[in-house]
Amino acid sequence: MRFSFLLALPLLAATPAQAWGPVGHRITGAIADQNLSGAARAQVRLLLGVEDLAEAATWPDDMKSDPADFWRKTASPWHYVTVKEGDRYGPADAPKEGDAITALKRFTATLRDGKAPLEDRRLALRFIVHILGDLHQPLHAGGGNDRGGNDVKVTFFGQATNLHSVWDSGLIEQRALSYSEYANWLSRSITPAQFIDWSASGPATWVRESIALRKTIYPAEADLSWDYAYQHRAELDDRLRRGGVRIAAYLNAIFDSTAPTGDMP
Template sequence: MKPMTSALLTLSAVSLCCSAAFYTSTASAWGQNGHRITGKIAEAYLTPAARQAIEDLLGPESLAEASTYADEMRSNPSEFWQKTANPFHYVTLQQPHDYHADDCPPQGDAMSALEDFTATLQSETASRDEKQLALRFIVHIIGDLHQPLHVGSAALNDRGGNDVKVKFYGEDSNLHSVWDTGLVEHQNLSYTEFSNWLQRRITDEQAQTWATPDPYVWINESSQLRDEVYPAADETSLSWDYVYNYTPVMKQRLQQGGVRIAAYLNNVFADAE
């Protein structure tokens, strides 16, 4: 893939087709705290080379801070943020669990964006601003792909659970929002508290096993989980039972997302070096 140059960043996006665009422009996988948790965990697993490269690009900005940039900029009126970048937060699978090249729509998706932004990071001609944007987006995208409902199903055609209306502890919501924020915020922890709790429970063996930089693996895992997290058709009120059953899944995906952010960046900056 070619590096994402400033020309590409201002490229007009093709209008999203209904079958591919499964989540609304206001959704953000894991919400702010969830993304920050994955970024904070990732910092513990960076190689010295990756850590230095990140510091050279971002200065004092942590990966936790960088992780939410792609959502925070959604109110920017530029065409890139209002149109082009919208599909970069998810993928939609035509097959049940594996991503194929044909799954990528003309306007792109999280996989194509990850490839483009990676090429930008490794480019010798991309500007510092372009590389900063690429790094922030990579951290965000990897977090997104670990939220099961950001790996959508064309067969379900429900916009990653956005169309599955539920009540969460009595409040109107939808399944996608429950996974973006509901399960995480129900813990009533700051992102630093939550990330510290989760990181301390990652064993060395788990860190080694999870540390794959292959997004096809992450997508397959999320798609398998996606099929499990849908409540029964008559189960529209989610509370203690649902939280009890799926909080362990949410926690592990946050842990894995953090480890994989580090694994991916370690690989990227090792290749660049």
């Protein structure tokens, strides 16, 4: 398994950064899918049909290959936030082109609007699942000085890449698990107390957590392998667990007609 992982790393290094890679997003989507309320599950089924949240979670990244300006330009900033000063996201941090927080507000309003066109609500649902995952990747709450770790060149198990890609995909794929295996392992370790605690927070808290973690993950050396992966395994798993629980809680609140935004800036 180790040999096949190392063979796959050149492909990882050549892949554009996209928050959690496909496996990470599917993990958060799968955990969310397991924790939907009955009302939310029915609404998701009405909007997506047989497509589950694990599949929906990667859709906004999949669509980046579409040549339309919407995907190449308009939607591009909606996958991250930038907080240049301090540790808390505020209204002044939102650029004129928007970011993950402003997009989340807009898509939440659309999803809650029963009169909105079906395609608009379907788009909103897919983006909400994706954005909530993005906000739990620590390098998607960047400080505005290194493009969320994309400019930090490292090697991961001997292959040239950057720190952002290591957190997007490298650390996850190094575990050599399918997304469903990984999601099930993580789900079994979530306690009722954690579920209640994590569900009660909102986007400002998620960003603040990511900023705090981001400050601890920049390596002292550029050559990363087993030591770095082991050092950050628990933190990685924690962000994936929290992301999945919060996607479910957010959708449950939307479809139960209660305010889901919590501490939204």
